[in-house]
Amino acid sequence: MNRVIFSVLAALLAISVSAQDLTDSQRAAIEERIHPVGQSCMEGDSGCGGAVAVAAVASSGSRSGEEVYNSACLACHSSGAAGAPIYGVAANWTDRIAKGNAVLYTSGIEGIAGTGMIAKGGCMSCSNEEIEAAVDYMVAGSK
Ligand code: HEC
Known part of the structure; x- marks a missing residue:
């Protein structure tokens, strides 16, 4: 031993x-x-x-575009509620995409006055970057 x-x-x-x-x-x-x-x-x-x-x-703790979309945007953008352009339907997006990303980001962050598109889709805990990622996700999936 x-x-x-x-x-x-x-x-x-x-x-x-x-x-x-x-x-x-x-x-x-x-x-x-x-x-x-x-x-x-x-x-x-x-x-x-x-x-x-x-x-x-x-x-x-930054969320991906897909995560933000699923939690804050899908409610309107999957069904077209209130006239929202529908995710995945290219015909709904062609004219909007033509305006360029900068315009779409501003719409996502500030909303569009007088429409159902409220600022940040109502996700006030979302950072601007997260909203932009969600816009990117929606655009990429709707071409
Ligand atoms: C309460 C419903 C609602 C929610 C929630 C919502 N949207 Fe929208 N969104 C709309 C409607 C309605 C329009 C179309 C507005 C118009 O141009 O008449 C729109 C349009 C848009 C557009 C196109 C803007 C443009 O300039 O053409 C983008 C981009 C967009 N939404 C992003 C988002 C994102 C990102 C989210 C989630 C963070 C979101 N939306 C959540 C209703 C909604």
Whole structure:
């Protein structure tokens, strides 16, 4: 039994000694090899903007265009309620798409006075970006 413990200790000692025996260039080579997999970057580290940006988007809770559409736009835009252009019906959208995205985004965010298209489709918790994503989703699915 003692012999087993001893050999485990000896093995551990051998490993830790060999890790310390690495030369600087060997360490650099190892870091180079493991870097692409883990992209070891810390918050605020400017060297890994991509990874930080992805994390920021995820943590802001931003909803996809499809999610926003399903929760805030579908009620009118799937049935044509109040004269809404119907999702997926190209004939309802051709003239509107021709006005360009900027106009459609404004309609989505501010609504269209005097029509059933209320500001943000009534989704006041939606950011402008989320409404624009919903417009993109509707346009892409209605061409
Ligand atoms: C209460 C019903 C209703 C809801 C909810 C609604 N819409 Fe609309 N929407 C309309 C109607 C009605 C029109 C047509 C208005 C018109 O031009 O007469 C319209 C038109 C639009 C247009 C075309 C605008 C243009 O300039 O031609 C876009 C884009 C649009 N809606 C986006 C959205 C988005 C995005 C949502 C969800 C966030 C949404 N709508 C939710 C009723 C609705």
